[in-house]
Amino acid sequence: MRFINDDRKSIFRKPRRPCPFFRRGGGKKHPLTQVSKQKLAVIGLGSVGKAVKHTFDFFYDTVDGYDIDGRGNWENVLHSDISFICVSTPESEDGHLDCSNVDNVLCRLSASGYSGICVIKSTVSVGFTDASTKKYSNLRIVYMPEFLREKSNFTWFVNPDRLVISGEIADMDKVIELFWWVDDVGESVPILKMKNIEAEIGKLAHNARIAVLVSFTNEIESACMEYEADSDNVMSVIHADRRVNSKEHLKPKLGGYGGKCVPKDTKELIVSMKNPILLTAAEERNRITLERD
Structure with a gap:
């Protein structure tokens, strides 16, 4: 993890x-x-x-x-x-x-x-x-x-x-x-x-974005495992894009997201929304990744 x-x-x-x-x-x-x-x-x-x-x-x-x-x-x-x-x-x-x-x-x-x-x-x-x-x-x-x-x-x-x-x-x-x-x-x-409300959501959104990026990376890694592809090579295609500011959280083979802040802050944003489709999917992807590892 x-x-x-x-x-x-x-x-x-x-x-x-x-x-x-x-x-x-x-x-x-x-x-x-x-x-x-x-x-x-x-x-x-x-x-x-x-x-x-x-x-x-x-x-x-x-x-x-x-x-x-x-x-x-x-x-x-x-x-x-x-x-x-x-x-x-x-x-x-x-x-x-x-x-x-x-x-x-x-x-x-x-x-x-x-x-x-x-x-x-x-x-x-x-x-x-x-x-x-x-x-x-x-x-x-x-x-x-x-x-x-x-x-x-x-x-x-x-x-x-x-x-x-x-x-x-x-x-x-x-x-x-x-x-x-x-x-x-x-x-x-x-x-x-x-x-105040903007600063509160902004803080939570910051960590939720990390959760989404990590789960996206693990989703791509899962696809690579299915087709016996090198996930590092696959993600290097994304890393090379000038619109991607950082490779952080887009590195495969590191497992799901954890720590003290990202999980609980992402969950706070999820339960505060009416229909958090993307964040719920990111959380589910993370659960599967942690169980796999």
Whole structure:
């Protein structure tokens, strides 16, 4: 089984590289003093939270981490200007993402009278952010989904392909300012501002596309096995097309898709739609591939 978020180098857009600030020793400096003095907090210190905190630690003086396992101090979170919510949202029995961990954090922040910006980095169900904004009207909620590989979270957070964000304009701008250290931010690394529902579906669609590509590749590999054809040669025909940006997820002999994110995010999108023909087929193709392997 292929684990989608592995550490193989991506050939999409450009090769990844360490942030230049890290290469030359870096430093917690920012041309705008008011930005550099922001107090940040990271809630949830799992794979995503650790990448977020470790990166911000390098550029900002005050970055407090908190996790329900006992790490950190909640009072420090309440004194932060911007908090990043990075808790888990596993698949529930009905196929939707279980966003109760995110809701619990928002509920606690609301009850504590938190006045900073709440940035949700966790992947959430379709409609969750709008519902939460209404439910916790005293909070300044921004949704900013993360696009990381499980085994190289830090590198991908330092060098993102894009920054996707939704929420009130003023709050979005304050959050975007924190990422001043990203190479070519706003240029080759686009800032994609949109509605909450669009950002939610966009995050899910990103992983669903991976699911479709992997299942397509396995379908072609299955056909090659029937006719005793070399699947690598067959897929090389597709790889050579200038319209195919990347060979990622189009490599045969790697099995079905797996990992923590792609399966559950694809399922969330499936159960949120009325007639998801293509995604359902991709999921079925993946099931057959995993059983075969």
